[in-house]
Amino acid sequence: MGHDTDQTQPLPRRTPDAATRRDQAVRAAVEQGLVGPATPVAGLLDVTGIRASAAALHAAFDAVTAPGTPVLHAFAVKATPLVPVLRLLREAGIGAEVASPGELALARAAGMPPARTVLDSPAKTPAELREALALGIAVNADNPEELARLDALVASAPTRSPLGVRVNPQTGAGSIGALSTATATSKFGVALRDPGARAWLVRAYLDRPWLTRLHTHSGSQGVPLERMAEGVRTVHELAEEINAAAGRRQVDTLDIGGGLPVNFGSDEETPTYAAYARLLAATVPGLFDGSYGLVTEFGRSLTAKHGTTLALVEYAKEAGGRPIAVTHAGVQVATRTVYAPASWPLRIAAYDAKGLPKSGPLVAQDVAGPACFAGDLLAENQELPLLAAGDHAAALDTGAYYFAQHYSYNSLARPGIYGYTTEPEGTVRFATVRAPQPVEEIVAEAGGPQRDSLTEL
Ligand SMILES: *Cc1c(COP(=O)(O)O)cnc(C)c1O
Numbered sequence: 001m002g003h004d005t006d007q008t009q010p011l012p013r014r015t016p017d018a019a020t021r022r023d024q025a026v027r028a029a030v031e032q033g034l035v036g037p038a039t040p041v042a043g044l045l046d047v048t049g050i051r052a053s054a055a056a057l058h059a060a061f062d063a064v065t066a067p068g069t070p071v072l073h074a075f076a077v078k079a080t081p082l083v084p085v086l087r088l089l090r091e092a093g094i095g096a097e098v099a100s101p102g103e104l105a106l107a108r109a110a111g112m113p114p115a116r117t118v119l120d121s122p123a124k125t126p127a128e129l130r131e132a133l134a135l136g137i138a139v140n141a142d143n144p145e146e147l148a149r150l151d152a153l154v155a156s157a158p159t160r161s162p163l164g165v166r167v168n169p170q171t172g173a174g175s176i177g178a179l180s181t182a183t184a185t186s187k188f189g190v191a192l193r194d195p196g197a198r199a200w201l202v203r204a205y206l207d208r209p210w211l212t213r214l215h216t217h218s219g220s221q222g223v224p225l226e227r228m229a230e231g232v233r234t235v236h237e238l239a240e241e242i243n244a245a246a247g248r249r250q251v252d253t254l255d256i257g258g259g260l261p262v263n264f265g266s267d268e269e270t271p272t273y274a275a276y277a278r279l280l281a282a283t284v285p286g287l288f289d290g291s292y293g294l295v296t297e298f299g300r301s302l303t304a305k306h307g308t309t310l311a312l313v314e315y316a317k318e319a320g321g322r323p324i325a326v327t328h329a330g331v332q333v334a335t336r337t338v339y340a341p342a343s344w345p346l347r348i349a350a351y352d353a354k355g356l357p358k359s360g361p362l363v364a365q366d367v368a369g370p371a372c373f374a375g376d377l378l379a380e381n382q383e384l385p386l387l388a389a390g391d392h393a394a395a396l397d398t399g400a401y402y403f404a405q406h407y408s409y410n411s412l413a414r415p416g417i418y419g420y421t422t423e424p425e426g427t428v429r430f431a432t433v434r435a436p437q438p439v440e441e442i443v444a445e446a447g448g449p450q451r452d453s454l455t456e457l
Pocket of ligand 1: 258260
């Protein structure tokens with residue numbers, strides 16, 4: 001008994017790991033010309049990896065919630081606003097968190113049912129609110145003025161929309177100021193620790209029996225998990241207080257937001273959903289006991305690790321003793337990294353002209369983009385095998401908030417995006433998620449059809 005293996009049994013076929021799948025996909029993308037002289041940059045999405053992250057999210061919460069607890073995992077569409085990705089996630093049992101008319105339209109185009117969609121923007125117009133309530137989409141009001149708009153809508157027509165209020169637990173900032181949603185002066189939600197706010201909120205719920213949810217989103221890249229869990233604890237306490245005051249379980253669902261950070265330093269997927277779920281269970285014991293339904297809104301953690309930006313090296317040069325690889329991926333696909341490199345460093349992987357991993361001594365070099373300003377660098381002084389013209393540079397972990405968030409500086413085209421799956425023996429299958437943008441479309445979007453509008457004014 002025990003772990004003696006029968007050597008005559010064939011070994012089980014192992015699914016290649018994420019780094020192996022990526023190498024296979026890069027090679028196939030180069031061989032098949034997805035990246036080449038005509039289309040020198042593309043985004044690649046690892047479908048197997050996205051499915052695995054969705055399964056890990058379900059498993060992590062299933063492991064800690066009381067049986068029968070309704071749990072909706074709604075993907076924050078802004079992280080990867082691509083219809084086929086939303087469709088893939090829908091098939092994996094994931095809903096959608098939307099924050100604009102465009103994001104809602106993407107979710108609907110992907111076939112997301114209204115009952116699995118949540119609307120959260122801080123600046124919803126009356127028309128957006130009316131549409132959401134007509135569709136039965138869950139809405140979290142951001143502030144007292146928005147709540148007053150909901151009052152009018154709820155009074156004017158019946159709705160199936162579950163309604164709640166977003167609360168800022170004011171638990172403090174993380175390491176990236178622009179992404180810290182729970183500071184004392186954050187623009188999001190009702191600031192819970194401001195004088196009078198707590199009493200106002202309790203009263204607001206007692207006055208509105210249709211308010212059945214509480215929402216917070218206190219995490220993000222750079223926010224420690226303990227602080228996120230603290231934010232959730234604060235909101236759970238508030239729900240208990242409201243329900244005690246109401247004498248019934250008026251608040252029946254807690255929307256705990258997203259914000260699990262992503263490890264950009266290696267291929268390891270940490271922190272895990274399982275670790276966060278366990279921390280939540282320890283910090284907020286009542287959260288998973290079945291007295292509340294749950295909504296989560298994870299974005300980056302579902303897709304970031306599964307995206308690769310692959311770019312052709314057009315030229316290799318040297319300046320002031322520093323080797324510089326001039327590639328076709330820069331500010332248009334890696335806006336955050338280019339403008340805030342200290343907060344958003346990216347790992348670059350070097351591949352040769354055939355798309356094979358490059359070896360050789362590591363040389364500190366700059367990996368530059370194609371845009372016409374000096375700061376357009378994907379990486380500065382990063383140690384890599386020396387890149388040459390015709391090689392390929394891959395920016396890793398760019399599946400969220402990178403190539404899907406095009407920035408049209410220098411009228412650079414939106415690159416094609418392709419999903420891939422791989423077989424253990426190396427066969428790679430691609431599917432187009434978004435076709436590369438043709439130059440005619442750039443002209444049309446830049447007012448081409450209105451060429452004479454100003455001269456004729
Ligand atoms: C951006 C956002 C999310 C997702 O954040 P991630 O850091 O990508 O997980 C969730 N909820 C709201 C309200 C958001 O604005």
